[in-house]
């Protein structure tokens with residue numbers, strides 16, 4: 106079994122919102138999780154346009170105003186929440202790097218360390 110890092114409890118992320126995490130304690134968020142009902146989608150907080158740019162303009166602001174897309178604040182790229190595919194903007198056709206979220210029976214959310222080290 107691979108080593109894992111606990112992120113939070115599922116209920117800590119409001120429905121149709123996103124939250125950033127710094128599981129490797131780098132001093133900035135390296136991944137984020139979007140909640141849609143009982144589904145959780147996690148991605149590395151790196152825009153494929155420049156490859157080293159984080160997406161939000163401020164902490165946890167990963168979604169557009171309607172809460173329907175992930176948005177990169179730098180140049181306005183929009184990404185599908187479920188697939189991570191960029192549907193509009195300078196990196197259209199590219200994708201965010203997905204990270205598997207494990208939801209335990211106590212409703213805590215975890216990620217595998219190996220997913221973070223890619």
Ligand code: FES
Pocket residue numbers: 152153154155158177178179180181182194195196
């Ligand atoms: S860095 Fe994200 S759209 Fe340009």
